[in-house]
Amino acid sequence: MAPTFTKPPRLLSLDALRGFDMFWIIGGEGILHGVLKYFFRTPQAVLGAVG
Numbered sequence: 001m002a003p004t005f006t007k008p009p010r011l012l013s014l015d016a017l018r019g020f021d022m023f024w025i026i027g028g029e030g031i032l033h034g035v036l037k038y039f040f041r042t043p044q045a046v047l048g049a050v051g
Helices: 012-039 043-050
Strands: none
16 A cells, blocks of 8 residues: 655745745836835925825
């Protein structure tokens, strides 16, 4: 009789981290810049909203 192996459960936080990293690798920065440009028309408005 061959031994049976069971897979350990997936670590969901690691999956979330990988997804977050992939978002930034494939162009998340461009998406973020586009969203900021849409909502805040000038760099001064962006700095005013942050600070």
